[in-house]
Amino acid sequence: MSEEAVPIFEISDSLATRCGNTLTATFVPGSTKIALSVYRPIKWSSRDTPSDTAGEDPVVISIAQESTLYKEPLLRSLLSETNGTFVTLQTLVQEAKGTKKSAEYLQISRAYRSIIRFCLEKLDHGKKTPEVQEDEWRLEHCTKATKTFYAIECMWHLFEILYLQQQQTSQVIVHHLLEWVRFHYPNTEDQATDLLLMAEEASECDSYWLTLRRLIMLGQLEVPRAILLQNRKFNQAAFQAAEQVLKTMPVYQDGYALHKFNSQWEYWHVDLDRKLAAQTFAAEPQLELIMQLVAGSNKHWDAELVNSQDWYEFLPGYLLYTKPTCKPFELRIATTHWLNRWSVLRPEWQMKQLSRMVLQLMQHDIKLFIYDAQKLNDSHWFSTHLIDLIYHTGQFKSYFDQQNVDLAALRHSMVFEYGSFLMASRNHWQLAIDYLDFCSHEGAAAIELLLPRIPLRSERQAFKVLELAKQRGLVTVEQDICKVLSKRAHSDQRYGSALEWAIRSKDVLLVTSLADFILKNYSHTGVIFSPDVLRSIGPRMFISPRLVFLCKYFEFYELYRQRDFVSAAEPLINLLASKITPAYFWPSLLIDAMPLLNSEEPKLFINETLAILQHLEMELVPLIERNKLNTAKFDNQTSKTIFKDYRVENVEEFVELMRLSCARNMVRATIIENRGPPT
């Protein structure tokens, strides 16, 4: 492993440099952030006194993060669109097992490129808007992003021409390269447009001949011809001859027989050489220079190259005039020769990253290219998507095998890292899922680790996360999220919502504790929380016996409040007879029975009354005794401490009243029942 200059990011925390202090760091859960703070090691000899630095410097926690371009909102669509294309590619591969679909792969590659171009346009447009102009940070980011993605498009385009397109069409690549270089050096064409607009006056322009030469070197023939046509001297013999040469230059088209083209081209070339030798263009030295370039004269090309911007700018043009049928495998040699020549002409010139990567592509050095691609500041956007595409096309399999690179593992780790990166940057987690879904069980495990850590800012977001967890069968994640939401609703005093989430979480303990909470609160205050929720629980109540009790009690409570005492009696009796009444709720339940017992028209019959009496003597009285004993040691024993209910002031009195009511009702009921049931 190389220990070459590791770059360093510094934070300014003066405390960390004092008295042997140092720094510590912790990862922020679920994100790529790191929290940094000063650290002072405690040793066996450390003394338990305030440290020497106590109170002197501010104690600061710094939160740092690897910076990324994607904080810029304008890039958001880039991420989501590429995500779409990525998924399309994965499904394409799954559908087309075994069959080669190079046309589709080419389309995917073009789709990626058009996303970049669209994004570049958006950035360009965005940079001119006032909100970006006024925001220094955004302006800087937009500029950085434009640079990066411009370079990426340039390289991706070249990659496509050299490695994806050639399978589709002929092996001749010069005209594709010309198209590529023309797109990336549009300046000359802009100047040409100006010249065309100036018509006759153009030739008086200072840059007239320079622009023409540049156009020719970029392999353009049509535009220079149009410009020359407007020249005042066009009728002169030299111009006419030049026009003739340019017009008749054979251009290779797909489907041509190569040898036929070659002989045509040879013939044309010999003809041009002859004309040059015959001084046909001598009357116009500038025009002659152009024809020398067209003839591929090394001397003249060298003179022009001194002023070019990058080594590859005029390579495709040169190939057009010297080796128009250049094939991809020949490009490597041509590139090497060309570069040697270039470095002789421009010894002081330094290879930049983009130039280097273009060279790697042309020299078929894919491994190095990928290595360098990972160093772009696009958070691996380019390398991940390109490697994924390369992997699926299967085209470089033998190449990577030779180079001892496990392409499948590389692609897997790239997609995994990229997915994890997106997942951890809060705004993009939904996109991340798609990437992690396509990297086997590690991806699934990462989803399981990261998904529950998405902060649940709103119910809507919570539902999204739950839906994703459900689709993937992550039951624990789903249940944990519900529990968290339940806890949160509870502390926000949204008890109905808390109960709903608890039921969804299927946690019996949690549901029971919430039902207890609601029941206890009712017996203390007479208020039932969130009746709407209780009304709608229905069969879901069976998750916990306590919830069943609560729902059944609520049924009684509603009937009772509607003064439908006869109907209310039945659920009450059922509750009294059931074995699910919690001990703390007995008083409340019996108090509820009192008005029914005291009713002139008996609502409760003998058996029911007996049941109530039984509960009173068997459950409530012992409960009161127990509580009395428990609280006996406190001096301030009152009926409040023995049992709490909002309706009862004095316990003893209440028990007596209850007994009396039972007796009275028993009498009435006996009389009625002896008469037989009314028809």
Next chain:
Amino acid sequence: MVSLLQEIDTEHEDIVHHAALDFYGLLLATCSSDGSVRIFHSRKNNKALAELKGHQGPVWQVAWAHPKFGNILASCSYDRKVIIWKSTTPRDWSKLYEYINHDSSVNSVDFAPAEYGLVLACASSDGSISVLTCNTEYGVWDAKKIPNAHTIGVNAISWCSAQAPDPAFDQRVTSRNPAVKRLVSGGCDNLVKIWREDNDRWIEEHRLEAHSDWVRDVAWAPSIGLPRMQIASASQDRHVIIWSSNADLSQWTSNVLHTFDDAVWSISWSTTGNVLAVTGGDNNVSLWKENSEGQWIRINYESGTAIQSKQSHQLHNPHQQQAQQPLNLPQSSDSEHSSNLSNSNLSNSQLSN
């Protein structure tokens, strides 16, 4: 490149020993030699939301419980106490439970994976480890103690995640039961020990010997479904060791990550366990990851691998070169991301064209 998002002035009167972020990374808890614990919003540079007072000595460490138990925080201190705090809102905290059964300073606390319930492990200088389990139905705490876990003292403790490799993906894994609780501890006896709960008792399952000085931090890596587990341990012997297990955790092999220039005090795994942050006496934070061939490499950010504290009042990056832009052809600035191809794939000679 790394950028500084924010600085939070804790206003603690003395040094902060530990800062922990909650499950979502939203709330920050800090604990200090001044005996207090403070709570902050991690994304705003504002004042403390709450100050938790209850310890009578330096507070060494804080730990957050899973939010499904509510907002619960544990803190441990030189005063031999472990306090568990509970809040209804981030500003409103109260003591939930206080554990005072250690005979010496409590150095480390860690909540168990939420699957096991509300369970806390505490490591103390008295050489023992306590495992506190809360019965959430009744709010009652039960404590189990591992006496003499490490002679002279236990410095750090960390739980094994409850996620077992899924047998559906990997048929080889059969003997792992996710319900088995495991802990790793590091102590002043230079040892790293793995503990397993066995019928209500904690037994020493493995004793990992490789360090030659006090072990200051241990961290069990999150499991990402691979048929193995990893533990990182940091020691005053200037080594960080990565311990890797086989599928059923019956064997552990050590791999020295790196020999640092100074003692290593603390380590931290990222959430998915793919990056390890190492910090030590050299005033540096370095980030490490394992490449596809199982080698540990220092993350090769072209600028900003290590995070260093220097008395510079300006954030600057000496390595970031401002790229010159030739007309409309942009030069992507040599930049910032790690490389997945390890340097072993591509030798230096190959790289320098």
